[in-house]
Amino acid sequence: MLKNDLVDTIREKALWMRRRAFTMVHDAQLGHPGGDFSAIDIIATLYFGVMRYDPKKPDMPERDRFIMSKGHATGALYTALCAAGYYPEEWLKTYMQPQSKLNGHPNRNYLPGVETNTGPLGHGLPVALGIAIAGQLTGSDYRTFVLTGDGELQEGSNWEAAMSAGNRKLGKFTLIVDRNRLQQGMGTEETNGLDPLDDKFRAFGWDVEVIDGHDVGALVNALSEPPGGRSKPLCIIANTIKGKGVSFMENKASWHHGVPNAEQYNTAMEELV
Amino acid sequence: MAAPAAKQQGFYDCRDAWARTIEELAENDPRIVAVVNDSVGSSKLGGFQKKFPDRLVNVGIAEQNMVGVGAGLANGGRIPFVSAASCFLTGRALEQVKADIAYAGFNVKLVGQSSGVAYGELGPTHHSIEDFAWLRPLSNIKVVVPADSWETAEAVKWAAAYEGPVYIRLSRMPVPDLVVENRKFQPGKAETVRKGDDVTIIACGTMVHLAVQAAVELEAEGISARVLNMATISPLDEAAISAAASETGAIVTVEEANIHGGLGGAVAEHTSANLPVPIERMGFPGFVPTGSVEWLFDHFGLTATGIARSARKAIGRKRG
Structure with missing residues (x-):
């Protein structure tokens, strides 16, 4: 596919994911829409422009893996997996209902395509590291992608894994930080500042790229493997906007787990076109 | 490090059986890998490292990462044995054990080394006597506590073949080999080490051989004590416990662990709800x-004499 066509396809998928995720949150009156919307362009790019997978064979050993460390952003993950063909759209209507496969945080035993159970923050990067080490041990060429929130990087377990990954020269390992600069209550820098985040990862032995996390073309470029591959793990700091795409949600910490009333829902649907 | 326990004739450190077995298994199955937190020596994995340098993943002193990496290796089709001092493996990384291993259900084997009070004088920070209470409610994890070298080797072989999370709890305290006819390791089943009708002593790990000695002491007084080796703490062999309660009418539990929430707690939960009998x-x-x-065992009565005393007390509490 030509790059412009690919970018258009990804944008279309991302738009569908935003509309569908917001509908799920509205119907359930539960969810984390702010973080869904900051992450959706990144996840859409991975599933519809970068990753190798077959939804009919979710356990295929050579599949690329995506680990959703910010497990609360299920609106983004569940819509991506649905659009990728892992399960029918009907399932999305059960979001957070009793006995649903679509729990408030993802469970790999409920849903095909979910690589590990996340929810408590700081778990995804170590698990993804183990997957990447397994690939290195077996000489497999699959790639491992993990998405963390930025506030999540306050958890120490991430830095244990970051140190270990840097020392292991894992060229097929990519971390994307959803850098929306807001955690649930207020800004990351007001809470426990992360900057300079790029220097931190460079010091831990990673390649670092800082991009606009809503620029699909930039995401495709950064997430695609360069000719000849890499010799270090890659950290992409994706500058994003919490609530991206809906005017009254953008950059508002209250939409971390805010849910829309009917009027807000209708306004959002008018904007998401 | 704590001073090694005085070597007694016929007493063996179960870590040697663990190390031998994991090396043998790894020879035949390239999927087996070891994950450690700077714990190569204390896990006796020096030989493994020499034979399979690439398959020993040392993440350094970082237990949360260590357990997460174990889950990831399982996702990547490996069979990881995550081996570390059990106090740090279960305590420091408890949320990873819960979410990444038990809840996610990955095929990871956690091997807790130097459990109980094996680190003696180093104190409660280094003791692992809470691990049973922490792991028992994580119902996906099988909790196995071998009582001697033979059972250690069998448990490790079984764990490698079993698809799912397992916690194997080892000691560094030398123990003698139990004498049981036609032994076969059966996960989830109590092993009857001695038959008896007056009281049942249910023990695990380092305590089983002491329970046998206690039964010998009691026999001299005409008391017939059954001894069960409860090598699997979770899931519990409820049928064996019910039989012990109904057939002997009194139970003593013995574990190198906190009595709250461990083997004793598990036995008490089952009997109080089904067949209430006196329990010590x-x-x-x-x-x-x-x-x-040695001092701690003696101080808390974890000796043959101390166990025999508890058995008499339990018998004395029987009704009618």
Whole structure:
């Protein structure tokens, strides 16, 4: 596919994911829409422009893996997996209902395509590291992608894994930080500042790229493997906007787990076109 | 490090059986990998490292990452044995054990080394006497506590073949080999080490051989004590416990662990709901004072004489 066509396809998928995720949150009156919307362009790019997978064979050993460390952003993950063909759209209507496969945080035993159970923050990067080490041990060429929130990087377990990954020269390992600069209550820098985040990862032995996390073309470029591959793990700091795409949600910490009333829902649907 | 326990003739450190077995298994199955937190020596994995340098993943002193990496290796089709001092493996990384291993259900084997009070004088920070209470409610994890070298080797072989999470709890305290006819390791089943009708002593790990000695002591007084080796703490062999309660009418539990929430707690939960009988729970009531392993065992009555005393007490509490 030509790059412009690919970018258009990804944008279309991302738009569908935003509309569908917001509908799920509205119907359930539960969810984390702010973080869904900051992450959706990144996840859409991975599933519809970068990753190798077959939804009919979710356990295929050579599949690329995506680990959703910010497990609360299920609106983004569940819509991506649905659009990728892992399960029918009907399932999305059960979001957070009793006995649903679509729990408030993802469970790999409920849903095909979910690589590990996340929810408590700081778990995804170590698990993804183990997957990447397994690939290195077996000489497999699959790639491992993990998405963390930025506030999540306050958890120490991430830095244990970051140190270990840097020392292991894992060229097929990519971390994307959803850098929306807001955690649930207020800004990351007001809470426990992360900057300079790029220097931190460079010091831990990673390649670092800082991009606009809503620029699909930039995401495709950064997430695609360069000719000849890499010799270090890659950290992409994706500058994003919490609530991206809906005017009254953008950059508002209250939409971390805010849910829309009917009027807000209708306004959002008018904007998401 | 704590001073090694005085070597007694015929007593063996179960870590040697673990190390031998994991090396043998790894020879035949390239999927087997070891994950450690700078714990190569204390896990006796020096030989493994020499034979399979690439398959020993040392993440350094970072237990949360260590357990997460174990889950990831399982996702990547490996069979990881995550081996570290059990106090740090289960305590420091408890949320990873819960979410990444038990809840996610990955095929990871956690091997807790130097459990109980094996680190003696180093104190409660280094003791692992809470691990049973922490792991028992994580119902996906099988909790296995071998009582001797033979059972250690069998448990490790079984764990490698079993698809799912397992916690194997080992000691560094030398123990003798149990004498049981036609032994076969059966996960989830109590092993009858001695038959008896007056009282049942249910023990695990380092306590089983002491329970056998206690039964010998009791026999001299005409008391017939059954001894069960409860090598699997979770899931519990409820049928064996029910049989012990109904056939002997009194139970003593003995574990190198906190009595709250461990083997004794599990046995009491089952019997109180089904067949209430007098139970004496032996172990540690909480953080223990400074002392060698031998001193601590003696201080808390974890000796043949102490177990026999509890058995008499349990018998004395029987009704009618």
